[in-house]
Amino acid sequence: MLKSLAQILKKYFRHLENKPILLKSSNTENVFTPIELNFPSMDYHLFVEGGGYYDFSNVAWSNSKSQQLILLSASYKKAADKLISTAISERDTTSLDLYFFPACFLYRHYIELSLKSLYFDFVWDKLEDSAKKIFGCHSIRTLWFKVEELYRAPDSGSSTQQTNALESYLMEFEKMDPNGQIFRYSFDKQWKLHFPNPKKYDLKNLFIRMNEIENFLDASISFFMDRRQNSKACSTKSTYQCVPQEKIPGKD
Numbered sequence: 001m002l003k004s005l006a007q008i009l010k011k012y013f014r015h016l017e018n019k020p021i022l023l024k025s026s027n028t029e030n031v032f033t034p035i036e037l038n039f040p041s042m043d044y045h046l047f048v049e050g051g052g053y054y055d056f057s058n059v060a061w062s063n064s065k066s067q068q069l070i071l072l073s074a075s076y077k078k079a080a081d082k083l084i085s086t087a088i089s090e091r092d093t094t095s096l097d098l099y100f101f102p103a104c105f106l107y108r109h110y111i112e113l114s115l116k117s118l119y120f121d122f123v124w125d126k127l128e129d130s131a132k133k134i135f136g137c138h139s140i141r142t143l144w145f146k147v148e149e150l151y152r153a154p155d156s157g158s159s160t161q162q163t164n165a166l167e168s169y170l171m172e173f174e175k176m177d178p179n180g181q182i183f184r185y186s187f188d189k190q191w192k193l194h195f196p197n198p199k200k201y202d203l204k205n206l207f208i209r210m211n212e213i214e215n216f217l218d219a220s221i222s223f224f225m226d227r228r229q230n231s232k233a234c235s236t237k238s239t240y241q242c243v244p245q246e247k248i249p250g251k252d
Contacts, residue, residue, distance in 0.1 A: 066121050070221070073113035077214055080106035084207045096203060103203070105183035107210050108140070108173055112180070114217050115143035122224050123147055138180040144170050150224065157223040158216075166216050169209060 050056060061071045080103045087099040116134060123146060124134075137143060144167065150156060151163040177183055187193050 066117065069113060069117045069120070073110050073117060076106045076113065077110040077210070080104075080110065080210070081207065084203050088204060088207075100201065100203065101183045104177070104206075107206070108177055108180065108183060110210075111140055111170065111173060111213070112138060112143065115140065115147055118147040118150065118217075118221065118224075119143065121221075122150055122228070139178065140170050140174040141178075144174075151220065155227070156220075157227075158220060162216065166213065169213055 062068050083099045083103040083106070087095040087103075119134060120131075134143075134146075148163075148167070151158055151166070152160075156163070181188065182194050185194070
């Protein structure tokens with residue numbers, strides 16, 4: 001890490017004029033390496049369309065709002081996974097400390113978007129809730145209560161034990177960050193620190209538990225989609241064709 005970086009920048013800033021400079025930093029072997037520092041320039045832009053094959057990002061995954069929301073939620077989860085796996089693999093305690101908040105923010109947003117996706121795809125009653133109302137909701141507890149009926153139904157495809165475990169995980173996040181602000185800022189609107197005292201959280205455990213949430217939600221979304229497709233297929237057939245074999249009148 002560069003020492004007295006602020007002092008170095010202060011010394012050179014008057015002479016930079018948007019030109020790169022070379023600084024020297026020493027590593028554990030006391031070997032000096034040149035570092036090029038570039039500053040913002042009016043010659044460039046942040047968001048530029050195009051790029052090399054392995055350099056660009058295609059942000060229009062699908063024309064379907066539903067699919068885009070599902071993929072967007074998955075992207076936040078994948079980004080959080082990358083942060084934690086990188087922090088652990090570096091075996092640097094500084095990285096472990098620095099990556100906790102952004103990783104948790106991304107995980108929380110993944111959960112929020114996943115629950116909203118479930119709601120809009122399988123529960124939403126336009127007469128009951130407006131899309132604006134749901135999108136403006138950031139409470140994991142409230143969003144879970146909106147979709148809980150999917151998992152508590154007899155034909156949900158999941159057991160009560162599995163659903164209870166999922167709810168327990170979600171409520172842990174709700175308790176830690178009830179309004180979506182804890183991992184965005186270090187203090188609240190009253191200027192009180194969210195974490196005034198030192199605490200240690202196991203990032204590897206968080207990584208594993210979040211994968212369990214993802215596995216469960218992905219499986220349930222696939223199940224609900226298949227069930228809906230079967231329901232649509234049945235709507236084009238006779239009632240007799242759609243009754244399960246063991247319940248067809250006159251059949252043993």
